[in-house]
Amino acid sequence: MHHWLIPVWQPLLQGVRERRLGHALLIKGMAGLGKRELAGKLATALLCQHTNNAPCGMCHACELTAAGSHSDLHVVGREGRSIGIDAIRELGRIMSESARLGHGKVAIIERAELMTEAAANALLKTLEEPAGQATLILVSSQPERLLPTLTSRCQQWLVPLPDTHSALSWLNEQGVTATPAALSVNQGSPLQTLEYLQAGADDKRLTLLGELVSLGEAPAGLPQVQARLLEQPVHLVWVQLLLQDALQTALAVNAPLKLDDCREQSVRLARLGPIALHELGSELLELRRRLQPGQGRPMNAGLQLGQWLRRLQQALTHS
């Protein structure tokens, strides 16, 4: 188990062993922390036949959960873009049946924020009925998108972000060379950072930001920068962090930079001055909001990004 999960896992486990966990739980926290793994482990402990020593790892129930074939464990929401009412109705039906192995039933709803409104209301109804020996575990990285009437019925467990130092040492143990900047662009999530580093995205970030800041001297590079950003709008967050660092540099704020490996680029951008940087930053934030996945891409997104880049390029040329 990832070390940052242990402070949440231990009280959960104690709750299982002392039989005082609620019937509905919400495991929440940022994406990329291993909440799903935690929920799976909790389900194993709940279904284990040796409650006082759960999860024993040796009983029939533990063997079945390990093999992914325990008939009293039902998982919803692993795939697809939303969780519809049919899936929740089926879950309600399964939960109301008696346990095959006689040790309670467990349902996990992963990415619970993807429930449609109808699905969430159906789930609410399921929760209102006496649950018997069934436990429902909701997992969400965006709990604010869940119905408040739903979350208020759940015992809530927050998985906190590990501190930078321990996240970096865990990453180095995984055989990647992680920097605080790589962790920053992944909002501090170690699992996301690992995936990012393994995909070679850190080099892409350094190249892209380098090209972006050179636009003043090499305006011909603009279409290429634009194409890369349009292809992966999520990378606009790199640009946003660099602008924030540049603003901090322009204002001579004495605080560590988010992208400390792009110090040179921050200093170059800082020459634009705090007002221009602030404006570029707000425009970029708006652009990012419009380009977010799931928002439906506006027809003129490419045009707007192009205009923004040209403004940046002109500002760079004249500073």
Ligand SMILES: [Zn+2]
């Ligand atoms: Zn067991």
